[in-house]
Amino acid sequence: MGYCGWLLLPCLLWSSLIVGSHQLQSSQTQVLLQLRKHLEFPNQLEIWNDHRIDFCYISSSAQANVSCQDNFVTELRIIGDKPSKIDNFVGLVIPNQTLSENFSMDSFVVTLARLTNLRVLSLVSLGIWGPLPDKIHRLSSLEYLDLSSNYLFGSVPPKISKMVKLQTLTLDDNFFNDTVPNWFDSLSNLKILRLKNNQLKGRFPSSVQRITTLTDLVLSSNEISGKLPNLDALSNLHLLDVSGNNLDSKLPSIPKGLVTVFLSNNSFSGEIPHQYSQLSQLQRLDMSFNELSGTPPASIFALPNITYLNLASNMLSGSLPNQLSCGSKLQFVDISNNSFTGGLPHCLRTESDDRVVKFGGNCLSIGLRHQRAASSCMAMPVKQKKSGGKDVGIVVGVAAGILFVLVLLALGFLLVCRRYCPRGMSEQHLLHKVVQENSAAGLSSEILTGAKFISQAEKLVTQDLPACRSFTLEELKEATKNFDNSAILGEGSYGKLYKGRLENGTQVAIRCLPSSKKYSFRNLKLRLDLLAKLRHPHLVCLLGHCIDNGGQDYRVNKVFLIFEYISNGNFQTYLYENSSGKVLDWSERLTVLIGVAKAVHFLHTGVIPGFFNNRLKTNNILLSDHGIAKLSDYGLSIISEEIANCGERGDGLESRQMTRVEDDVYSFGFILLESLVGPSVSGRKDKLLLNALASCNSPDSHRKLINPIVLATCSQESLSIVLSITNKCICSESWSRPSFEDILWNLQYAAQIQATADGSKI
Ligand SMILES: *[C@@H]1O[C@H](CO)[C@@H](O)[C@H](O)[C@H]1NC(C)=O
Ligand SMILES: *[C@@H]1O[C@H](CO)[C@@H](O)[C@H](O)[C@H]1NC(C)=O
Ligand SMILES: *[C@@H]1O[C@H](CO)[C@@H](O)[C@H](O)[C@H]1NC(C)=O
Numbered sequence: 188m189g190y191c192g193w194l195l196l197p198c199l200l201w202s203s204l205i206v207g208s209h210q211l212q213s214s215q216t217q218v219l220l221q222l223r224k225h226l227e228f229p230n231q232l233e234i235w236n237d238h239r240i241d242f243c244y245i246s247s248s249a250q251a252n253v254s255c256q257d258n259f260v261t262e263l264r265i266i267g268d269k270p271s272k273i274d275n276f277v278g279l280v281i282p283n284q285t286l287s288e289n290f291s292m293d294s295f296v297v298t299l300a301r302l303t304n305l306r307v308l309s310l311v312s313l314g315i316w317g318p319l320p321d322k323i324h325r326l327s328s329l330e331y332l333d334l335s336s337n338y339l340f341g342s343v344p345p346k347i348s349k350m351v352k353l354q355t356l357t358l359d360d361n362f363f364n365d366t367v368p369n370w371f372d373s374l375s376n377l378k379i380l381r382l383k384n385n386q387l388k389g390r391f392p393s394s395v396q397r398i399t400t401l402t403d404l405v406l407s408s409n410e411i412s413g414k415l416p417n418l419d420a421l422s423n424l425h426l427l428d429v430s431g432n433n434l435d436s437k438l439p440s441i442p443k444g445l446v447t448v449f450l451s452n453n454s455f456s457g458e459i460p461h462q463y464s465q466l467s468q469l470q471r472l473d474m475s476f477n478e479l480s481g482t483p484p485a486s487i488f489a490l491p492n493i494t495y496l497n498l499a500s501n502m503l504s505g506s507l508p509n510q511l512s513c514g515s516k517l518q519f520v521d522i523s524n525n526s527f528t529g530g531l532p533h534c535l536r537t538e539s540d541d542r543v544v545k546f547g548g549n550c551l552s553i554g555l556r557h558q559r560a561a562s563s564c565m566a567m568p569v570k571q572k573k574s575g576g577k578d579v580g581i582v583v584g585v586a587a588g589i590l591f592v593l594v595l596l597a598l599g600f601l602l603v604c605r606r607y608c609p610r611g612m613s614e615q616h617l618l619h620k621v622v623q624e625n626s627a628a629g630l631s632s633e634i635l636t637g638a639k640f641i642s643q644a645e646k647l648v649t650q651d652l653p654a655c656r657s658f659t660l661e662e663l664k665e666a667t668k669n670f671d672n673s674a675i676l677g678e679g680s681y682g683k684l685y686k687g688r689l690e691n692g693t694q695v696a697i698r699c700l701p702s703s704k705k706y707s708f709r710n711l712k713l714r715l716d717l718l719a720k721l722r723h724p725h726l727v728c729l730l731g732h733c734i735d736n737g738g739q740d741y742r743v744n745k746v747f748l749i750f751e752y753i754s755n756g757n758f759q760t761y762l763y764e765n766s767s768g769k770v771l772d773w774s775e776r777l778t779v780l781i782g783v784a785k786a787v788h789f790l791h792t793g794v795i796p797g798f799f800n801n802r803l804k805t806n807n808i809l810l811s812d813h814g815i816a817k818l819s820d821y822g823l824s825i826i827s828e829e830i831a832n833c834g835e836r837g838d839g840l841e842s843r844q845m846t847r848v849e850d851d852v853y854s855f856g857f858i859l860l861e862s863l864v865g866p867s868v869s870g871r872k873d874k875l876l877l878n879a880l881a882s883c884n885s886p887d888s889h890r891k892l893i894n895p896i897v898l899a900t901c902s903q904e905s906l907s908i909v910l911s912i913t914n915k916c917i918c919s920e921s922w923s924r925p926s927f928e929d930i931l932w933n934l935q936y937a938a939q940i941q942a943t944a945d946g947s948k949i
């Protein structure tokens with residue numbers, strides 16, 4: 188017992204305290220007292236203070252029990268008052284929650300192992316922290332081991348596989364974060380295996396298939412991925428709970444004796460097997476929050492013992508027969524958030540106290556109030572046809588929910604579009620090109636003069652915005668304290684931006700554009716007038732302009748654009764947590780994105796000629812006091828030297844390719860991405876990002892990529908739609924990117940789905 192050497196001192200100390208004789212071997216008593224010290228004298232063990240009583244004969248309590256046999260402790264159960272409640276434990280002591288820094292898991296287990304005859308050990312909510320040492324296997328008589336609700340982390344020690352007498356192994360609510368072990372089949376007597384609520388990773392441990400003694404298998408709320416194997420051999424299995432993992436296979440058939448089956452919150456796909464309608468013992472079945480499709484077998488509603496059936500938030504479709512029969516014990520049915528059509532079966536329609544039925548968020552023709560808007564029920568198939576290409580069709584079709592399959596498909600799509608691009612131009616490409624070349628940037632005075640709104644409606648909406656006027660240079664100097672450095676808001680490729688206050692008190696933002704030698708005074712004036720026509724609720728309003736010609740008619744020194752001042756900062760600062768202000772949740776992000784997409788759609792199609800190169804960036808999206816998104820720095824390409832020059836410089840080819848690659852849709856794709864991932868993305872365009880998406884082939888890595896606030900507030904379906912459209916926007920071939928009309932449609936659809944999800948949460 189070399190390892191006990193250093194324990195000698197406390198051993199002696201304790202033995203000197205113990206007076207009188209005990210039934211229990213005094214060494215066993217000493218061990219118990221040492222354990223109490225290791226556990227830092229929990230209140231639950233106060234009764235052990237009285238050394239005159241035999242611990243074996245202390246009457247059992249709710250908090251602590253000791254049983255003995257032949258003067259040896261065989262059973263030790265303590266329930267403390269330190270449940271592990273925190274979300275994230277990094278292995279460091281937390282005052283009042285974990286035991287102190289003085290606690291050593293290793294010496295604690297060494298002490299425990301001296302209770303050589305222990306058969307039952309249950310130490311729950313005691314703040315025990317650290318990695319569970321391999322030495323635990325020295326308790327070779329253990330049949331029952333429960334260490335749940337502590338702060339254990341690292342791996343589940345492989346030596347536990349040697350504790351062959353174990354019948355129950357419960358490690359729920361800890362922080363085990365290594366891969367889930369696959370040696371459980373060594374425990375040939377195991378009946379109950381519970382590892383709920385840890386952070387175990389890796390593939391589903393297929394070895395459990397062979398533990399035929401198993402009655403309860405609970406692996407929920409971990410990060411287990413891969414395939415749920417066929418567990419048919421487990422004929423004693425009553426409880427199967429694998430919910431809240433990343434399992435992504437089709438559903439296998441499951442053992443007939445099952446009473447409770449929880450499969451929710453995974454990525455199971457495919458149809459619900461018909462075998463499930465033969466589970467005659469089944470009482471509770473939860474398959475919600477997966478990606479199941481098809482129509483469920485009607486007979487699962489009629490199972491003889493079923494009380495609880497949850498199919499919510501899948502992609503189930505079709506209609507349930509009106510004559511569907513319900514099991515007599517059925518108390519709760521949830522089929523909400525699917526795509527069921529037709530009527531609600533008769534037996535689900537009766538609202539009574541003994542049966543709760545939830546069916547909202549479907550396309551049923553009953554109780555329309557709670558059903559999805561007809562457009563979202565109908566629109567998907569229509570959309571599929573419209574988007575033409577087969578791969579696009581697949582991606583759109585699946586958009587309804589398969590999160591990571593979607594990313595894969597979108598990548599596939601990227602590959603396909605990359606392959607097909609060089610084969611010449613599609614019609615779409617040509618059209619796109621013609622439109623772009625006809626854009627405002629390169630137009631003659633005649634066309635500029637004739638520029639007009641396409642939609643009068645747009646004009647009406649914006650009628651109450653102030654009219655655009657000319658400013659004098661003096662006015663601007665006064666507003667900005669003679670362009671004082673303190674008034675500078677920022678500086679970009681379009682020149683400096685100043686903040687100013689006009690005589691009447693209005694705050695304005697003044698953009699000072701570098702001199703342009705390219706346009707005559709008259710041509711420039713026409714261009715500015717055209718810019719002034721761009722009025723939209725989601726565009727920062729241009730209040731006016733000022734041309735500084737240094738007193739000469741033919742030369743333009745500088746151009747100033749005077750915009751309304753938007754005080755609430757830009758979209759980018761609302762995307763991540765370290766800004767002191769508010770972080771936008773998913774539906775708020777969607778609202779901003781929809782606003783901007785509307786504005787860009789207007790810039791592209793609402794005026795002739797269209798404005799196509801708007802340099803879209805998250806920090807050009809400003810938020811008004813009322814949280815309305817407003818795009819700034821739009822349309823500047825028609826007066827800016829920099830962009831107008833691109834085609835004329837020596838390195839023209841490259842620049843032109845760049846402008847084609849980085850069109851508005853592409854840039855908007857990155858805005859979408861920033862909204863999903865956070866601002867870190869803006870620097871690493873293209874390759875790095877595509878790599879990141881490529882590695883994003885499981886919901887797990889997906890979670891790592893997507894901003895946590897988004898993850899916490901989005902519905903899966905809504906997120907997938909946006910992910911899919913994002914992928915299309917940043918496709919490297921401009922012709923295969925979607926139009927803003929498409930983008931807008933998808934964003935609005937995603938917002939609608941999110942609203943349904945949020946609405947029904949209340
Ligand atoms: C101790 O035993 C009693 C009776 O068997 C039981 O009710 C109680 O829950 C046990 N306490 C612990 C901590 O297991
Ligand atoms: C498990 O968690 C501990 C403590 O937070 C950490 O030090 C360790 O690196 C983690 N291990 C794995 C495999 O994630
Ligand atoms: C810990 O708990 C004690 C008593 O419940 C309390 O007085 C003390 O403030 C707590 N300490 C911390 C750091 O929460």
Ligand SMILES: *[C@@H]1O[C@H](CO)[C@@H](O)[C@H](O)[C@H]1NC(C)=O
Nearest residue numbers: 227280282286287288289290
């Ligand atoms: C930890 O041990 C040191 C030295 O034995 C002691 O002074 C300290 O009070 C202990 N801390 C706690 C929280 O028990």
Ligand SMILES: *[C@@H]1O[C@H](CO)[C@@H](O)[C@H](O)[C@H]1NC(C)=O
Nearest residue numbers: 407408430431432451452476
């Ligand atoms: C499954 O997800 C839903 C919604 O996200 C949540 O309310 C529920 O607690 C989750 N269940 C499990 C077992 O993770």
Ligand SMILES: *[C@@H]1O[C@H](CO)[C@@H](O)[C@H](O)[C@H]1NC(C)=O
Nearest residue numbers: 446467468469470491492493
């Ligand atoms: C299931 O129902 C059958 C017949 O209705 C009954 O014999 C059996 O005991 C039930 N099983 C359970 C676990 O309730």
Ligand SMILES: *[C@@H]1O[C@H](CO)[C@@H](O)[C@H](O)[C@H]1NC(C)=O
Nearest residue numbers: 523524547548902944947948
């Ligand atoms: C739909 O899904 C949301 C979460 O996405 C959930 O809160 C709600 O209960 C579900 N049911 C209905 C009827 O919408």
